[in-house]
Amino acid sequence: MTRVNQLPCDCVSTTEESLTSGTCITPTHVTSLSSPLDRSGDVDPLPVSDESGGSKADESMTDADETKKRKRILSGDCEADENNKSDGEIASLNDGVDAFTAICEDLNCSLCNQLLDRPVTILCGHNFCLKCFDKWIDQGNQICATCRSTIPDKMAANPRVNSSLVSVIRYVKVAKTAGVGTANFFPFTSNQDGPENAFRTKRAKIGEENAARIYVTVQFDHFGPIPAEHDPVRNQGVLVGESWENRVECRQWGVHLPHVSCIAGQEDYGAQSVVISGGYKDDEDHGEWFLYTGRSRGRHFANEDQEFEDLNEALRVSCEMGYPVRVVRSYKDRYSAYAPKEGVRYDGVYRIEKCWRKARFPDSFKVCRYLFVRCDNEPAPWNSDESGDRPRPLPNIPELETASDLFERKESPSWDFDEAEGRWRWMKPPPANHEQRERMKMAMTCLLLFVLIILVGSSSILYQY
Template sequence: MAQQHNKLLPCKSDGICMICNHKPLESEIVSCRTCATPWHVPCLPLRPLKIFDWNCTDCSQPVDVNHVTDASAPPITCSLVSTIYANENDTSLTGEERAKKSHEVYDRSHKPPFENNNKYNDLYGIFYSKLNCTFCLHLPERPITTLCGHNFCMKCFEKWIKQGKNNCPNCRAEIPANMASDPQINTQLETTIQMAISESVAHGKIFVTISKNHFGPIVAENDPIRKRGVLVGDTWEGLMECIQWGAHFPHDSRIASQSVYGAQSVALSGGYIDEIDHGNWFLYSGSCGNELSGNKRTNKNQSFDKKSDRKNEALRLSCEKGYPVRVVRSHTKKRSSYAPKAGVRYDGVYRIEKWWRKIGKQ
């Protein structure tokens, strides 16, 4: 009994079963719903009763190999066939909807991930598919790399260890006790991932289909990737990611504008003493007279009063025409209680009610 339980081993990363040393057919594989590890069904002592709600031995209590399998249990099939079968038996859908849904599932299964998808460039796509965390299937945050070469998020790794697991969920290699008790972040991998993301942004990977002079919200029709548009509350780690989703295009200016068209968006970041933020309305100082010659971008005080430049003209035009203005708030807006604690957040569309000229305190 104990000897048979010890032989419960999954398939390796190359698809080879660790028990029979053969690469099984797709229809002979079942995946754990918790750790997503593939297992060879004929090598299991007990056939799973449910293929969509099955946990491996590492994610559940040891199974009783003497338990008799229910004869009425459906046969194990590949996830593609099972998904299509479930669609065909969904009585809430019409015949046309069932056919369309099944076709979409089949079409996705025969395309490599991220093919013809401008969300990721080639470099980032490689990272996403090769280095993602085994548990959450995303690029690892604060990545941990085990001695066997597999990567995990720090939180996912710690959760796994707290469950009493001391083996890699991918290849079952033993995790050293010192690594389990004191995991160290793979700083080289973390830096590489950040560089890849920044490289994607730098090469103009814009995810939405709007022009830079687009006014108003970004709706689902402009979002070919997520099909939902940019929603109020969407948050990004930095302004560069915000640019990719079109909420605010300039990376070095608080105002996105053209003097002959108007202002499309403003960023509440940093800011001046004169500015007031009450959430649903705010007082904005516009484009002020900061001296940027040499290395003076960090000047706290304005060198001169800039009465009217192109950006201020754009704000004035948007005010007079009633154009909608997208607003993003940054965590650097420290004087505002409405600023996010981290990153940049899209806060929807505002309108400029009034504008005037005044010498500021700075």
């Protein structure tokens, strides 16, 4: 049998010494190196490139490997993939294959087979709409509808929306309509390499130098979103969906200033922001609206009735005036499907529509309750639409039937939807900040002193006559 010559030269295969190229790893006889190699044969030692300049896909990757890689992309676990693209690009399954085409196959719900709405990703990598998943679990099914793998008890009881997949769905929707991906993504902001030009607070405490660094120019009593003019470093403002590792870093961007308290506000002025951290089991979170419980004066809320005073009164004032309240969700909320998996996340502004008091249990002490409804121009992190909120009817709250001290706003809200402009904005002038109020108080004091001097002088003149 004739041996096949595996060398690129025309020499007959013998035991003659050969060398291997360090560039293309091709063996060649030493005696043939004095003459040019013939490259006209079928063997090409160099890899073939496609028309775009990139190498062809790795044929060694099996279908199972591609499926696993696609599931990692859909679940948001792309950081561990060394083949990920740079920021702003869609990750690819392999060279020359765009993940946009590959993952479109998995953007439908495993139950209703429609485009995912508020997607929930389980451990096996399959995706469901949040409503479909809840209905599937309520029917007693605790296995995946596609692969029959077991769904853990914790995930079945408390599913969470996959915000990374929401970004992909937004991209797909925009690409289908406009042909160009301009969808909003949700950045995780790290303050380790924060801006050099930070603004220190006047109330900075010793030992809290990091917490005292504020990267925006808003006052501590600023209401509503933080716009670009108050973000001199990035010039973009604080965007809906931005996340931080902890509340100290969230404070540095002016979203929620208190380190511990979940309510930021002043009793006679209003509340600027709240944090949802799952402190009460009967607090309901439906994304676009939620029920919130006020703060007790003592450490144990069951020791006494909550009253509309202090921070609870601040929330009631915001309800009365119709002020926008910034809302931050924390990973500590174990009962909400809309809580982030890690850190804290800014979810936009809400308006308090009603507040009341109720007994949490029969013969128990009363607590203050608040109905928050979202009213932001930016889409929520769990919403795959590119548009913000529109005015919506208030939900039905069964506990209002037994509530006491119900308060509802009677006048038009300060922050409302402008039908002509198609966006939410201040329909009334926003409240003055503390510096403006101090200047107004000083001006009023000077005016009163001036009037008093005039009256005293006039009285003296009249007395002389």
